[in-house]
Amino acid sequence: MKRVIHFNLNGDPMECFVADNKTMLDFLRTDLHLTGTKRGCEEGECGACTIMLDHQPVCSCLLLAVEADGHDITTIEGIMQNGKLHPVQREFIDKWALQCGFCTPGMIMSAVALLNTNPHPTEHEIRDAIAGNLCRCTGYTKIVEAIGAAAEVLRKEA
Amino acid sequence: MTLPKFEYKAAHTIQEACNFAAEMGDKCVVMAGGTDVILLVQGRVIMPEYVLDLKTIPGMDELTFVPGEGLTIGALTKLRTIELSPEVKKELPAVADAVHDVASTQIRCKGTLVGNICNASPSADTPPILIVMGATVETMRKTGVGRSFPIGDFFKGVKKTNLDKEEGELVTRVKIPALKTGEGSAYYKHAVRKAMDLAIVGVASWVKMDGKKIADCRIAVGGAAITPVRATSAEKLLIGQEYSDELLEKAAEATKNDIHPISDVRASAEYRIDMVRVFTKRSFKKALETLKA
Numbered sequence: 001m002k003r004v005i006h007f008n009l010n011g012d013p014m015e016c017f018v019a020d021n022k023t024m025l026d027f028l029r030t031d032l033h034l035t036g037t038k039r040g041c042e043e044g045e046c047g048a049c050t051i052m053l054d055h056q057p058v059c060s061c062l063l064l065a066v067e068a069d070g071h072d073i074t075t076i077e078g079i080m081q082n083g084k085l086h087p088v089q090r091e092f093i094d095k096w097a098l099q100c101g102f103c104t105p106g107m108i109m110s111a112v113a114l115l116n117t118n119p120h121p122t123e124h125e126i127r128d129a130i131a132g133n134l135c136r137c138t139g140y141t142k143i144v145e146a147i148g149a150a151a152e153v154l155r156k157e158a
Numbered sequence: 159m160t161l162p163k164f165e166y167k168a169a170h171t172i173q174e175a176c177n178f179a180a181e182m183g184d185k186c187v188v189m190a191g192g193t194d195v196i197l198l199v200q201g202r203v204i205m206p207e208y209v210l211d212l213k214t215i216p217g218m219d220e221l222t223f224v225p226g227e228g229l230t231i232g233a234l235t236k237l238r239t240i241e242l243s244p245e246v247k248k249e250l251p252a253v254a255d256a257v258h259d260v261a262s263t264q265i266r267c268k269g270t271l272v273g274n275i276c277n278a279s280p281s282a283d284t285p286p287i288l289i290v291m292g293a294t295v296e297t298m299r300k301t302g303v304g305r306s307f308p309i310g311d312f313f314k315g316v317k318k319t320n321l322d323k324e325e326g327e328l329v330t331r332v333k334i335p336a337l338k339t340g341e342g343s344a345y346y347k348h349a350v351r352k353a354m355d356l357a358i359v360g361v362a363s364w365v366k367m368d369g370k371k372i373a374d375c376r377i378a379v380g381g382a383a384i385t386p387v388r389a390t391s392a393e394k395l396l397i398g399q400e401y402s403d404e405l406l407e408k409a410a411e412a413t414k415n416d417i418h419p420i421s422d423v424r425a426s427a428e429y430r431i432d433m434v435r436v437f438t439k440r441s442f443k444k445a446l447e448t449l450k451a
Contacts, residue, residue, distance in 0.1 A: 044193060050264055053268070132262020
């Protein structure tokens with residue numbers, strides 16, 4: 001069965017016709033061609049598919065597209081600010097916080113969600129926020145440093 | 159991966175949800191956060207014709223603490239909301255700890271505490287602390303009459319609860335009594351990783367002290383039987399006695415009489431028995447260290 005849903009995607013109002021059994025991950029990638037959100041384990045373990053639902057990080061593989069009806073969805077494509085990379089994206093590049101890049105969009109979404117509510121995170125809070133995002137290349141040290149540096153940039157901007 | 163076909167139903171009142179669940183029986187699966195349900199559907203463990211979403215019912219995401227009485231958690235209250243609540247952290251810190259032990263931030267931002275208990279996994283993190291705190295489960299049925307019972311009655315087996323499916327019975331809220339002066343509680347999870355891991359075992363303790371005497375206590379263990387269980391043999395040795403490390407050692411040793419662990423990919427039964435002993439001591443000591451003034 002299919003139905004019409006209304007939701008905000010990266011700030012834009014959407015009206016879409018979706019199948020009940022389609023996950024938000026599939027809907028974003030195959031219907032909307034927003035492939036920044038990555039398909040990893042599809043079991044909610046790896047965090048590669050992390051997006052924001054009403055500003056909270058969630059695994060889009062465990063979210064039905066129809067559940068988004070009436071809600072706000074933010075993906076990695078929607079976090080640039082005024083045409084510029086988000087400070088978290090900028091710091092991931094400057095601090096070499098990625099190698100293959102597959103975990104990066106999910107990692108960044110978790111980090112942005114953290115910094116939106118906690119401008120002064122401790123290292124422990126950063127590690128806790130990305131505990132549901134697995135990276136198999138770099139280890140986590142550079143990622144944690146990049147998020148800490150982005151927090152500092154955001155504090156100066158505020 | 160495409161999910162098997164099902165029809166999504168958004169419930170608008172709890173009564174409508176109970177009626178639908180009762181009418182459809184096994185053809186319907188009820189979903190709150192969905193972090194367990196969607197996994198089960200995706201893995202073809204269940205093949206429902208209908209997925210009934212409760213999130214569209216207004217007013218069921220309450221989180222209210224009344225001093226001297228306790229905490230009320232709605233069926234749709236997210237784990238993340240509970241763990242971040244300053245009141246829960248202050249008044250029921252062990253509950254905040256156990257909630258934080260569930261999976262990852264992403265899962266806790268969608269998953270609910272009531273969903274965690276309804277999933278009835280033997281190694282789930284929230285049941286042991288709810289059991290020792292003496293939590294109450296409230297439900298609604300198709301008749302319009304709900305029930306209220308101690309959470310200890312709730313768990314009946316792996317993925318099995320005492321909810322009456324024919325009545326379309328659904329959990330509406332969980333109530334946790336406030337800690338009184340001289341009472342403390344704690345939950346300790348033993349897992350290989352700090353996040354995104356299931357407990358090998360988890361032990362919760364609640365204690366009421368009268369000076370040096372243990373006036374009352376409850377110990378509950380997850381991951382060591384088909385349901386979370388009370389370690390009554392250990393409790394009996396402790397209650398009414400003056401606390402000493404030797405007494406706790408003896409009680410912790412006695413937990414082996416109350417548990418029936420299996421050997422699986424995470425640990426052997428022997429290891430679980432020994433770890434329940436160790437984590438009983440740790441959680442009981444932490445409960446003693448955090449007595450409410």
